[in-house]
Amino acid sequence: MKARITVTLKTGVLDPQGKAIEAALKSLGINGIEGVRQGKVFDLEVSTPDAASAQATLKAACEKLLANTVVENYAIEIA
């Protein structure tokens, strides 16, 4: 089955990359966008027998590799 993991910075964690994008948008003449924060998205194909074990596998992947849980949140969606 297909799954999507979204990793975003926790509230309060500085995001210089987002700030740079905000400034770049303004310098390109695109106004009205504020508070940009960048995250990561992973589209995965999971080959476990059921949704519960897929959820457990994906949680392990997030905790061990995909997200730094000190400063990042992750969300798992199984399609």
Next chain:
Amino acid sequence: MKARITVTLKTGVLDPQGKAIEAALKSLGINGIEGVRQGKVFDLEVSTPDAASAQATLKAACEKLLANTVVENYAIEIA
């Protein structure tokens, strides 16, 4: 209003970063995950008067800065 832009690689475009993640997951003992593809997500705060102009602003941001439309697709969600 809040918006989320998701930028993903088009089908058929090689994703060495995704392949590296796949290999890393296997070496960590997490099995059952295949076909990892990494993308980017942007959470933005839009200060335009209505949803139609927000959509137009975000489309311009994607086309001009956030996505390389030769190899990437983008999706805009307005919350």
